[in-house]
Amino acid sequence: MGTDRMGxxxxxxxxGTFMAAKGLVTKxxxxxxxxxxxQVNSGEEAADTVTCRPRPEDRDELWFYNGGQEPIAPAYSxxxxxxxxxxxxxxxxxxxxx
Numbered sequence: 282m283g284t285d286r287m288g289x290x291x292x293x294x295x296x297g298t299f300m301a302a303k304g305l306v307t308k309x310x311x312x313x314x315x316x317x318x319x320q321v322n323s324g325e326e327a328a329d330t331v332t333c334r335p336r337p338e339d340r341d342e343l344w345f346y347n348g349g350q351e352p353i354a355p356a357y358s359x360x361x362x363x364x365x366x367x368x369x370x371x372x373x374x375x376x377x378x379x
Contacts, residue, residue, distance in 0.1 A: 334346065
């Protein structure tokens with residue numbers, strides 16, 4: 282693992298703070314970071330739970346993963362992760378999930 286001293290919980294907390302500043306509702310739980318778009322009236326469809334854990338394909342560096350356990354972005358890249366999540370939630374709310 283790299284020299285980054287921030288753990289998975291800290292990275293999720295940082296992502297949650299960033300997402301909350303963008304107007305999304307976040308809640309850090311034992312299962313990960315729950316993120317919801319309150320501007321969408323479709324309920325659970327516009328929400329996801331993000332986790333953070335080592336990714337073996339990237340020398341066990343911490344990565345964010347979506348609720349489907351797909352890698353989103355390296356945990357040091359909060360903005361990239363946020364852009365992915367916002368796009369993902371918007372597609373889900375609009376019924377355009379892949």
